Amino acid sequence: MNVNLDGEILDAVIKRACGYNARETVEEYTLVDGSLELTKKRVTVKDVPPDMTAVKLIIDGGGADDLTDDELEKQKLRLLCELAERERATENQGGKA
DSSP: OOOOOOHHHHHHHHHHHHOEEEEEEEEEEEEETTEEEEEEEEEEEEEEOOOHHHHHHHHHHTTGGGSOHHHHHHHHHHHHHHHHHHHHHHHHTTTOO
16 A cells, blocks of 8 residues: 655654654633633643554555665664654653653
8 A cells, every 4th residue: 555645644644653742631610700710720641652553654655665675674773763762761751751
């Protein structure tokens, strides 16, 4: 399967392939004297790990069929190194990326 990825779609797939942190804010309001007032606010940061399906989509969409075995091996090593660096960074920040 060869997919043409460009623009915002490619950016989203790259983000998913590399993993990211998603910030979620939940706010609770209460009616006080006829107006709404913020009573609770909770901010949660969720770690979304790298997605190998997105990596495969990028590689397939990038013309991986045209790559030699040596080029594919270099791509594999580069991606593994990038994942290892991200894991080390996460560990150094106490589990928070």
